[in-house]
Amino acid sequence: xxxSWTVAADVFPLLLGGLVVTVEATIMGAAVAYVLxxxxxxxxxxxxxxxxxTVYWMSEFIRRTPLLVQLYFLFYVLPDLxxxxxxxxxxxxGLGLHFxxxxxxxxxxxxxxVPKGQWEASRSLNYNPLQTWRYVILxxxxxxxxxxxxxxxxxxxxxxxxLAAITVxxxxxxxxxxxxxxxxxxxxxTLVGLLFLLVSIPxxxxxxxxxxxxxxxx
Amino acid sequence: MGQILEFTxxxxxxxxxxxxxxxxxAVLALVISFVVGLSRLSSSRSVRxxxxxxxxxxxxxxxxxxxxxxxxxxxxxxxTLSPFTAGVIACGFNLGSYGxxxxxxxxxxxxxxxxxxxxxxxxxxxxxxxxxxxxxxxPMMIPPFGNLLIELMKLTAVTSLITIADLTFVAQxxxxxxxxxxxxxxxxxxxxxxxxxxxxxxxDFVARSIARxxxxxxxxxxRS
Numbered sequence: 001x002x003x004s005w006t007v008a009a010d011v012f013p014l015l016l017g018g019l020v021v022t023v024e025a026t027i028m029g030a031a032v033a034y035v036l037x038x039x040x041x042x043x044x045x046x047x048x049x050x051x052x053x054t055v056y057w058m059s060e061f062i063r064r065t066p067l068l069v070q071l072y073f074l075f076y077v078l079p080d081l082x083x084x085x086x087x088x089x090x091x092x093x094g095l096g097l098h099f100x101x102x103x104x105x106x107x108x109x110x111x112x113x114v115p116k117g118q119w120e121a122s123r124s125l126n127y128n129p130l131q132t133w134r135y136v137i138l139x140x141x142x143x144x145x146x147x148x149x150x151x152x153x154x155x156x157x158x159x160x161x162x163l164a165a166i167t168v169x170x171x172x173x174x175x176x177x178x179x180x181x182x183x184x185x186x187x188x189x190t191l192v193g194l195l196f197l198l199v200s201i202p203x204x205x206x207x208x209x210x211x212x213x214x215x216x217x218x
Numbered sequence: 219m220g221q222i223l224e225f226t227x228x229x230x231x232x233x234x235x236x237x238x239x240x241x242x243x244a245v246l247a248l249v250i251s252f253v254v255g256l257s258r259l260s261s262s263r264s265v266r267x268x269x270x271x272x273x274x275x276x277x278x279x280x281x282x283x284x285x286x287x288x289x290x291x292x293x294x295x296x297x298t299l300s301p302f303t304a305g306v307i308a309c310g311f312n313l314g315s316y317g318x319x320x321x322x323x324x325x326x327x328x329x330x331x332x333x334x335x336x337x338x339x340x341x342x343x344x345x346x347x348x349x350x351x352x353x354x355x356x357p358m359m360i361p362p363f364g365n366l367l368i369e370l371m372k373l374t375a376v377t378s379l380i381t382i383a384d385l386t387f388v389a390q391x392x393x394x395x396x397x398x399x400x401x402x403x404x405x406x407x408x409x410x411x412x413x414x415x416x417x418x419x420x421x422d423f424v425a426r427s428i429a430r431x432x433x434x435x436x437x438x439x440x441r442s
Contacts, residue, residue, distance in 0.1 A: 064368060064414030065407045066375035069386055073407065076399040161282040165379060172283055185290040193279045193287060200278040 007187040011178045015191055018174030019199075025091055025170060026157045032096020033156065034149065037103030044108055059101040067098045068162050075166040091163035099156055103149060110145040111137065147211035154203045158196065171195060222401045225392050232388035233409055239302075239374040239384060240413070243309035244367060250314025251363075255321025256347065269318070276315035282376055284308045289380040305377035313370045320362045324355035357428050364421030368414050375410070385409060 043055040074090040114137050122132040164173035175188035257269035285308035288299055328351050336346040378387035385406045392402040
């Protein structure tokens with residue numbers, strides 16, 4: 001079986017179209033994961049024990065079960081319960097929900113790592129809660145969170161091919177549809193692999209740079 | 219709900235397949251982690267470069283793409299793998315790349331004095347790693363390896379897409395035959411959760427028994 005440049009040239013535009021969907025799904029999924037993760041982190045820190053425990057075990061359940069099955073759940077079960085989502089919407093919600101349980105740990109650790117004296121200092125300065133978070137806690141908590149959050153963005157990018165299983169035509173599915181129609185597997189699959197590397201290696205390099213920049217030395 | 223009981227034998231087979239995939243690819247991933255992780259610390263530049271290429275390739279592409287490549291492309295190049303073999307290799311190679319970073323990081327974090335001490339004792343490279351560095355690095359590897367084991371178990375669900383009859387595949391069969399959706403998917407989510415919880419318990423047990431045997435306290439491990 002030899003590499004055919006005709007096939008490669010034929011499939012390439014389809015792959016670029018798929019790559020756009022992949023990037024869209026990643027960005028929207030990451031937005032969901034970051035926002036939801038922050039809320040989960042705040043609830044896990046809550047002094048209301050039943051709430052904190054419920055949120056903890058719910059996120060453990062999501063964390064310990066496969067994303068693929070969660071996607072099937074959103075895609076097949078919700079319509080039966082009367083909620084219709086487009087495949088892309090189900091995929092974005094699934095990705096976001098799954099990774100929010102990971103990002104929530106980043107947020108929780110980031111907030112916990114602000115020294116206790118900083119909370120006490122803001123109280124002695126008579127700061128209200130808003131001022132405490134805005135001027136004291138968050139400016140110290142956010143920079144160390146940036147590298148791990150960037151790494152999860154890359155992880156989510158690599159998980160998007162699972163959306164193919166719920167009929168989203170992203171990068172991998174675009175290649176797969178072409179492969180199944182023309183029985184050409186070598187070129188599309190190789191190109192998909194290369195396109196993934198083309199995005200994820202520079203992204204990993206950038207994340208490493210961020211890590212160097214934001215590592216706090218105490 | 220009663221209807222799903224008819225599928226009990228199939229569900230048991232699926233659960234067994236998921237466990238088998240997890241265990242076999244975990245062994246493969248563990249071997250790769252050590253081989254690649256230690257190669258990244260090699261004094262030979264070409265060994266280091268090869269290990270880095272492996273790492274960047276398997277960490278930089280999607281596991282699903284790797285699996286499809288092994289299942290659909292390799293036969294065209296003359297290497298035909300059974301679905302089970304392709305699934306195990308894809309899962310094992312993928313997680314092995316993440317595991318190699320755990321091994322490298324743990325070995326590197328052993329104090330510099332230990333390297334110098336083994337040089338002072340005139341240890342060979344093999345002796346230095348076998349008797350000094352690796353025994354001290356292993357306890358640090360256990361918690362991150364535990365996390366990777368869960369990731370590996372979850373990754374085996376993807377092998378259903380290359381026709382392996384694991385739990386996820388069985389749920390799809392039940393959906394196709396009965397048009398039930400909530401019951402099969404909720405049921406397998408619970409089974410996956412239980413398997414993962416057993417793995418979490420197993421990792422905690424290993425970490426604790428190492429800590430007790432060596433009289434050390436490990437970060438993130440509860441003392442018993």
